[in-house]
Amino acid sequence: MNKTVNQKAWFLVLPVLLLVAFSAVIPLMTVVNYSVQDAFAGDFYPLDDKLEWFKQMLESERMWDALGRQVAFSAIILAIEIPLGIFVALNMPKKGFWASLCLVLMSLPLLIPWNVVGTIWQIFGRVDIGLLGYTLAALGIDYNYTQDFYAAWVTVIIMDVWHWTSLVALLAYAGLQSIPDAYYQAAKIDQASRWKVFRYIELPKMMGVLMIAILLRFMDSFMIYTEPFVVTGGGPGNSTTFLSIDLVKMALGQFDLGPAAAFSIMYYLVILLISYVFYTVMTNLDKRDGH
Amino acid sequence: MAKITLDNLAHSYLPNPKSEDDFALKELNHDWVDGEAYALLGASGCGKSTLLNIISGLLHPSQGRILFNDRDVTHEPTTQRNIAQVFQFPVVYDTMTVRDNLAFPLRNRGADAAYVAERVQQIATMIGMEDMLNRKARGLTADAKQKISLGRGMVREDVNALLFDEPLTVIDPHMKWELRTQLKSLHHEFGHTMIYVTHDQTEALTFADKVVVMYDGRVVQMGTPQELFETPQHTFVGYFIGSPGMNVLDASVTGDKAVIDGTEISLGQGFGTPTGKVEVGVRPEFTTLASGDVGLPVTVKRVEDVGRHKIVRTDFKGTAINVIAEEGAEISPDMNRIVFDPAGVNVYSNSWRVAPQGA
Numbered sequence: 041m042n043k044t045v046n047q048k049a050w051f052l053v054l055p056v057l058l059l060v061a062f063s064a065v066i067p068l069m070t071v072v073n074y075s076v077q078d079a080f081a082g083d084f085y086p087l088d089d090k091l092e093w094f095k096q097m098l099e100s101e102r103m104w105d106a107l108g109r110q111v112a113f114s115a116i117i118l119a120i121e122i123p124l125g126i127f128v129a130l131n132m133p134k135k136g137f138w139a140s141l142c143l144v145l146m147s148l149p150l151l152i153p154w155n156v157v158g159t160i161w162q163i164f165g166r167v168d169i170g171l172l173g174y175t176l177a178a179l180g181i182d183y184n185y186t187q188d189f190y191a192a193w194v195t196v197i198i199m200d201v202w203h204w205t206s207l208v209a210l211l212a213y214a215g216l217q218s219i220p221d222a223y224y225q226a227a228k229i230d231q232a233s234r235w236k237v238f239r240y241i242e243l244p245k246m247m248g249v250l251m252i253a254i255l256l257r258f259m260d261s262f263m264i265y266t267e268p269f270v271v272t273g274g275g276p277g278n279s280t281t282f283l284s285i286d287l288v289k290m291a292l293g294q295f296d297l298g299p300a301a302a303f304s305i306m307y308y309l310v311i312l313l314i315s316y317v318f319y320t321v322m323t324n325l326d327k328r329d330g331h
Numbered sequence: 332m333a334k335i336t337l338d339n340l341a342h343s344y345l346p347n348p349k350s351e352d353d354f355a356l357k358e359l360n361h362d363w364v365d366g367e368a369y370a371l372l373g374a375s376g377c378g379k380s381t382l383l384n385i386i387s388g389l390l391h392p393s394q395g396r397i398l399f400n401d402r403d404v405t406h407e408p409t410t411q412r413n414i415a416q417v418f419q420f421p422v423v424y425d426t427m428t429v430r431d432n433l434a435f436p437l438r439n440r441g442a443d444a445a446y447v448a449e450r451v452q453q454i455a456t457m458i459g460m461e462d463m464l465n466r467k468a469r470g471l472t473a474d475a476k477q478k479i480s481l482g483r484g485m486v487r488e489d490v491n492a493l494l495f496d497e498p499l500t501v502i503d504p505h506m507k508w509e510l511r512t513q514l515k516s517l518h519h520e521f522g523h524t525m526i527y528v529t530h531d532q533t534e535a536l537t538f539a540d541k542v543v544v545m546y547d548g549r550v551v552q553m554g555t556p557q558e559l560f561e562t563p564q565h566t567f568v569g570y571f572i573g574s575p576g577m578n579v580l581d582a583s584v585t586g587d588k589a590v591i592d593g594t595e596i597s598l599g600q601g602f603g604t605p606t607g608k609v610e611v612g613v614r615p616e617f618t619t620l621a622s623g624d625v626g627l628p629v630t631v632k633r634v635e636d637v638g639r640h641k642i643v644r645t646d647f648k649g650t651a652i653n654v655i656a657e658e659g660a661e662i663s664p665d666m667n668r669i670v671f672d673p674a675g676v677n678v679y680s681n682s683w684r685v686a687p688q689g690a
Contacts, residue, residue, distance in 0.1 A: 225389050226422040228409035230436040230483065240424045240435075 074301035093302035103303060105278065106286040113282060114261040117200045121257055122250065124201065125208025129216055130242070132209070143213075146206040158270025161199040165271070185272060189279045196268045196280050203267070204257060211253045215246035247325060255318045262311060283307055333399040333491040333524060335363040335386060340395030342381055348393065356381045357548040358395070363492070365400075366522040368515070370539035372529060374571070378548040379528045383494050386526070387414045399491050415484040416494040420501065421476035425469040429460060432468050433482050440487070454482045457513055474502045481510065485517060492524040499534065511538055532572050544568050560614070561675070566682045569612045575642060575653045577677075578618065582611040584678050584685075592648050594627050599673025600687035605680035615642065615655040617675025626668035627652070634662050645669060 075093055078085040089095070097103050128146075133139040152160070165185050167173040176183040185195040219241065227237045265284035268274070274281035274289070281289070287307065291300035342356040351357060356378040363369060371379045384390040386397060388409035396405045404412055415436070424432050433451045442450075455461045458478040463471075468479060477498065484493060495514075499507045515538060518525055529535050535542050536556040543553045544567070551565035552558075563569040569577030582589045587601045589611050598611075620631070620643060629645040629652060636658075643654040643662060647669075654669060656662060678685045 220420070220422075222418045222420060222422050225384075225387075225409075225416070226418060226480070226483075228389065229387060229414060229416045231410045231413075231439040232435070233439070236439070240426060244424075244426045 071301045071304050074297050075305055077298060079297040087298075093298045094306070097299055097302045097306065100299075102278075102286065106281055106283050109279075109281065110262060110283045113197070113264070114258055116197055117204070117261050118254060118257055120197070120201050121205045121208050122254060125205050125253065126212045126246070126250075128205065128209040129212035130238070132213055134217070143210070146209055149203050149206050150210075152203070154266035155270050157199065157203050158267040161195060161202075161267070162271045165195050187276050189276060192272045192276055192280050195271060199267055199271065200261065200264070204260070208250075208253045208257065211249040212246055215249040216242060219245045248322075251318065251322045251325065255315065255322075258318070259311060259315060262314075334365040334401075335492060335524065336396075336398040336401070337361045337363075337386075338396040338398060340385065340392050340397065342378075342385060342390065342392045342394075354393070355548055356385070356392075359550060361543075361550065361553075363524055363526065365524055367541060368518045368525040368527070368539050370527045370529060370535035370542045371545060372532060372535040372542055372571070373545035374530055377545045379530075379545055380496055381548075382545070383416070383496050383526065383528050386492070387416045387494055388412045389416075413487070413489065413491050414494060415487060415490045415492070417480050417484040417496065417498040419497040421473060421480045423468040423471070423476045423479050425467070427468055428464065429455070429466055429468055429471075429479060430464040432479050433464075433486055436483055436487050450486055450488070454486050457485070457517070458482045458510075474506055477501050478506075478510070481514075488521065490523065492526060495525070495527040495529075497529055498527075499529075507534075514538065532574075536572075544571065546571075562677060562684065563612065564684045566610060566612060566679050569614070569677070573614055573616075575615055577612045577614045578652045579610050579612045579679070580647070580650060580652070582609055582678075584609050584611070589678070591627060592650075596626065596671060597673065598676050598678070602678045602685050603688055605678060605685045607681040610679040610682075612677045612679055613671045614675055615653040617672040618652065618654045619670050619672070620645075620654050620656060620662065620666040621668045621670050622663070622666045623668055626670040628667060629669050631662065631664075631666060 076087060076090045078087055087093075132142050149157075164170045165173045165183075167177045167184055173183060173185075182188070183191050185191040223241050223245075224237065227241060232240070263284055264282055265288070268280050268282060269285055269288075272280045274285045278286075287300060287303055290296050290303060337359050339358060339360060340356070341354050341358045343354045345353050348354055359382075371382065373379050381390065385392045388404070388407060388411075392405070396403055398404065399412070424435065427435070430451055433454055434447045437447045437450060451464070452461070455464055458481060460475070460478060460482070463475070468476065471479070481498060484495070499510060502510060511534065514525070514527075517523075527535070527538050529538075536559075540555070541553060542556055542559055544551050544559065544565075546565065546567040552563065552568045554564075559568055559572050563572065563577060566577070566579050569579060580591050582591045584590075584598070584602050584605055586603070587598045589596050589598050591611060627647050629647045631643060631645050632651075633644040635642040635644070638658075640658050641656045641660065641662065643656055645652050645654060652669060678687075
């Protein structure tokens with residue numbers, strides 16, 4: 041078949057270009073614009089050093105602290121949610137009424153809006169009226185997430201685990217369901233222990249969905265804002281001020297638009313970088329399957 | 332290696348089986364002799380795999396007992412029965428190398444490393460995968476994976492029995508032949524009790540010393556390939572084994588005479604007066620075309636030349652009768668009768684064979 045040249049075909053991509061321009065490129069370029077200028081009282085002043093805000097941010101202890109807390113938070117919730125989700129999936133019924141019931145119950149937390157989750161835990165943990173806070177106080181345990189660093193962290197982490205472990209469990213469950221019975225039967229015939237069944241059958245078969253679960257949970261937790269903001273407001277002090285919370289404080293609280301824009305761009309690049317690494321690892325896993 | 336006894340065994344997948352129809356496997360008493368190679372032959376869904384899974388302990392029977400060397404193992408889990416089983420579709424441990432796959436059952440039993448290495452090498456030679464031992468099992472072709480599964484089944488020397496559940500389904504035809512031959516030589520060498528499930532009669536007849544034919548959850552006949560051919564105990568065995576299968580015709584039988592749709596033929600032996608649904612079964616090999624007025628009147632429909640012989644498809648008053656004629660035989664248009672060789676005539680009452688009572 042002969043291909044003919046028709047440059048008018050470019051018009052066919054125009055709608056997509058427009059859409060992408062409005063949804064991604066223009067907002068992003070606005071931020072880039074802010075990051076290289078000094079915005080003050082509605083006017084823009086050019087910077088002597090175009091990268092001044094970036095340099096300032098890179099030297100800012102505040103940003104490094106927020107990044108440190110953020111990495112710690114993501115690492116902790118991944119370390120809890122992934123094994124816990126796998127554990128839950130392994131113990132769910134495989135079929136029948138109870139399997140459906142489990143699935144419905146497990147998806148419930150996933151359906152609750154972020155700030156509702158925050159509000160639930162905010163009230164739940166209150167020492168005066170919250171079931172959890174009151175009970176702990178009655179038991180003589182010193183728990184107050186508004187004043188105590190550890191209490192605040194524990195609350196925020198448990199909240200995230202409560203909210204999102206279901207996602208990991210559901211994904212892992214889907215992975216487990218795709219394993220044919222013959223694998224388990226063969227393992228019995230080969231006299232494999234329960235651990236070996238997990239290590240050599242279940243885990244490899246779950247690897248693909250687990251990578252997706254890790255990626256999703258990493259990205260979501262790295263960008264977390266609403267829930268900790270509603271519960272602790274970033275406090276006590278700055279102890280639960282994660283990157284997004286700090287960014288909002290800077291951009292809207294202090295109206296430091298330039299540094300906040302520089303901050304946003306670096307934040308975005310970090311997420312992009314890590315997601316890219318994940319993506320590469322995942323496609324390599326697939327490739328290994330293909331040979 | 333063990334003698335396997337099935338005592339009063341039956342299985343239903345329903346929690347409360349009421350009638351016999353609810354049983355996937357109907358009551359069964361049977362001894363699998365130590366060191367024999369059996370083929371379990373039957374159409375899909377006849378209970379072959381159910382029986383196999385009960386023997387290996389993957390299924391718990393609804394009733395009855397299983398004994399290995401007269402020891403009751405009915406309630407023992409699979410892992411304690413020391414059975415090897417190979418499934419229809421390949422099961423390999425993807426993340427392990429071929430070597431580790433083969434070594435897996437031995438290591439799980441805590442075998443000594445030197446022995447494992449030696450045994451794995453032997454098995455790899457047998458399945459022709461010595462040069463792939465260090466490869467990951469992930470991404471191998473289906474038949475390579477199935478060879479690993481077979482190898483893993485055979486790697487333990489002390490197993491009570493080797494069970495095969497249609498293991499060659501995914502293997503290339505030429506490789507099928509080779510693997511089957513290897514299984515056979517393995518059997519001669521080590522004398523394992525082997526049970527080989529298949530729905531392919533050629534596979535069954537070439538592999539086994541004894542073929543067990545199952546139909547509708549029941550063992551209908553157990554015997555050597557020759558017995559299955561010459562004296563099928565059930566019309567199903569007649570249909571299922573042979574190519575084409577046995578001709579089965581409704582008849583009424585008295586003594587040594589049978590009347591088939593108005594035509595009387597001589598049976599050569601007396602069969603008394605069988606009751607119920609009476610049928611006469613004759614294999615195409617014992618049927619010849621003739622001309623004249625003796626035998627059943629037929630019209631020849633088609634002649635198929637399959638190389639070694641000719642299959643003649645004829646029609647007898649609406650019922651198909653197949654005849655096998657020698658390759659050189661002339662089939663002329665005036666051949667309008669078929670004659671049965673009395674040596675190959677079997678009489679069935681309600682599908683079960685009636686034993687002849689002499690002339």
